[in-house]
Amino acid sequence: MKPVDELDLLQPPPAPARAVAPAEPVVDAPMVLNIGPHHPSTHGVLRVIAEVDGETVLSLTPDIGYLHTGIEKTFEHKTYVKGCTLAPRMGYLSPLHNELAYVLAVERLLGVDVPDRATVTRVILCELDRVASHLVCLGIHALDLGASSMMLYAFRERELILDLVEMTGGQRMFPSYFRPGGLACDLPDGFREAVAEILRRLPPAIDEYETLLTGNAFWRERTVGVARITADQAVAWGVTGPILRATGVAYDLRKAVPYCGYETYDFAVPTATAGDAYARYLVRIGEMREAVKIASQALDRLPGGPWITADRKVAPPPKHELYDSMEAVIHHFKLWTEGFKPPPGEVYAGVEAPRGEMGMYVVSDGSGKPWRVHMRSPSFTNLQALETMVRGGLIADLVTAVASLDPVLGEVDR
Amino acid sequence: MNPSPTPTTPLARVHAAAAADLTALVERFGAAVAAHDDGGAGAREPTAVVDRAAIADVARFLRDERGYQLLRSVTAVDYLRVEPRFQVVYHFARIPAAVMAGQAAPPPDDPARLLCVKVPAPGDDPVVPTLTAVYPTANWHERETYDLFGIEFAGHPDLRRILMPADYDGFPLRKDHPLRYEEIAFTFNQEAIYRQKPQAKE
Structure with missing residues (x-):
């Protein structure tokens, strides 16, 4: 690998020959174009x-x-549990991964154990969240390039996943279903069947998307060789996720720094080497197939039992205990007035979100509210590489570059 | 602190693997390392507190000699009423060579490694050298930290506000910056309000 010092970050890799050569510039002075x-x-x-x-x-x-x-400032003024409703609102296309990163960080601060049922449920929901997020990326990407029918197909399957999310947490996009120590409530009746139905319908649907796009001459003309970045440049810009994996680097936190028991699942990390928009598309398609594999394995092993930790200092007592246990009433009162108080310390928890490494850095000062919460969002970091991708290319390819970067602006700006 | 003998979870193994790099860092920059935490056999992320004059050299050492190619995040924490008031926090990661070459699972003898470095900065002179020359990705992360905390990164090529409007007054993530507004003090409540100053609450 080339040392960063020797890299020219703004120099795109040499372009393969295109069918249509860009026109020779006629006017000397460049034009400044405002987009957005x-x-x-x-x-x-x-x-x-x-x-x-x-x-x-x-x-x-x-x-x-x-x-x-100013979501990071807001975190400092809310108890830890209230933060669960803030985290998903940052990135509205992969809300469950944001929740998961936050919840993992708080759990590591607390040192609390999570029951298996909650961990496996998190894996199922997060993998479906990944599919839903990639479906939006795919649909919007194709729409940007003029293939408007693709969006209708992609959103058809995404709707199924959003319905499932609504079943669990009560909301389609910001369920706040993951809580420190487990889940907000037990899985609803019919959850297993609903997941199985989605997993049955997804593989043929993904085949269908591929028939629409993978071999499509127009799609290939607009994406092959467009918005390229090399592996060295991507690492130097801090790019993670499908964009990094499309340059041949198989860095995936589910394998490299496993969380939620990902090391026990059998799955591959799709990569491509071209580093262009088409390679990112192929990686995302591959990731959707792998996500279905992981979710089916998780569904097979979904155990019964408790769905939240029995530690009463963290999780509220069940309703029936409140009738005849003074201690339960005290715990309930303390949790809803002050919240739990993790010991002073700090944790950085990273998860592999659909766009790359989603990291939550939480600092506790021992009180009921976090002293500091920082979100390392993949969209923010990846967007820095945009100039590398489009410099020297056609202005029309800027649209491809932005779409293939798949930024969520809520996550960029927080 | 009760160190467990062998790391059991995958995360603990990742944390434990970076302890050797932390030892090397402390050996190399002994005088500049104010404190360090080896993570207690994997319980936490190994962390070093480094003098701000040395941070660029530390970053270069981590990247070139220990292989930490990826700067995950740069941020800061405001410990109001404690001096040094600010801490700039850097999170580094090492992508194993096999993973760089396209193998998904890192080999057991060469796992991914995570390392945290913190740089204190005094409240009356919050200036820290930039890392943009070593890690280009630091550019936006440092701009964000400057924007929200008012910490200046000396040598940064383009230190402008990035999230807040260019004409915004103040640094919103500082603890003495109010969340919404400064509560108006009347005679009947001024004691309660003044008690929590300069940390503004609402």
Whole structure:
């Protein structure tokens, strides 16, 4: 691997020959083109200032912050359990992974054990969350490039997954179903059947997406060789997730730093080597297939038993105990007024979210509210590599680059 | 602290693997390392507290000699009323060579490694050298830290606000910056309000 010092980060790798050569620039002075913040292809409120010469992008400056809500500040003023409702709101396309990262960090601060039923449920829901997120990416990506029918197919299956999420936590997008120590409530009746039905329908649906796109000449023309980045550049920019894996680096936290028992599941990490938009598409398709595999293994081993820790200092007592146990009433009162108080310390918990490493850095000062919560969001970090991908390319390929980066602007700006 | 003899969970093995790098770091930069925590045989992420003058050299050492190619995150914590008031927190990761070459599961003798480095910065002079020359990804992370904490990164090529509006006054993640507004003090409640200053609550 090349040392970072010797890398020219803004120099795209040599391009393969394209059928249509970009036009020779006629005017000398470059044009400054403002795209966004409300352009439909920017996937949220992203503003991009591009310097173009003819159709060629000379330089590019992303301008972010339009969706900044100060969510990290808000965390400091809420108890730990209330933070569970904040974490998913940051990245609205992969909410369960954000919840999971937060909950894991708090659990490690507390040193609390999570029952198997809760851990396995988390794996099932997170893998389906990954599929749902990739489906949005796929549908919107194709829509941006003019293939509008793809979105209808992708959202058809995503709807099934959102219905399942609604079954568990009561909300389609921000369920806040994972809580420190386990789950918010037990799984609903019919959960197993609903998951099995989704897992039965997904593989043929993924085949169907592939018939629409994988061999499609227009799709390939717009994505092959477009928005490329090398493995060294990606690592230097801190890029993780499918974008890094599309450059041949098989870095996946589920394998490298396993959490939630991922080391016990049998799955592969799809990679590609081209590092272009098409390679990212192939990696995401592969990841959806692997996610179905993991979720089916998890469903087979979904045990019964408790769904939240029995530690009354962390999890509230069940309702029936409140009628005849003074201690239960005290625990209930303390938990809902002050919340639990983790010992002073700090934890960084990273999970492999659909866009890359989602990290939560939580600092406790021993009180009922976190002293500091920092979110290392993959979208924010990955977006830095946008200029590398589009510099020297066509302005129309900027749309492909943004779509294949799959940023969630809520997660970028937090 | 009660160190367990052998790490049992995968996370503990990852944490324990980086302890050797921490030892090497302490050996190399002995005088500049104010404190370090080897993670108690994998219970926590190994952490070093490093003097700010040495952070660029420490980063270069980690990247070039210990193979930590990935800077996961840069952020800061404001410990109001404690000096040094700020701590800039860097999280590094080492991607094993086999994983860089495309193998999914890291070999048992070369697992992924995670390391945390913290740099204290005094409240009246919050300046820390930039890492953009060593880790290009630090660019936006440092801009964000500057934007929200007012910590300056000396030598940063483009230190502008990134999330807040350019004309915003103050640094919102500092503990003395109010969440919504400063509560107005009247005679009947000023004692209660002044008691929690300068940490602003609402």
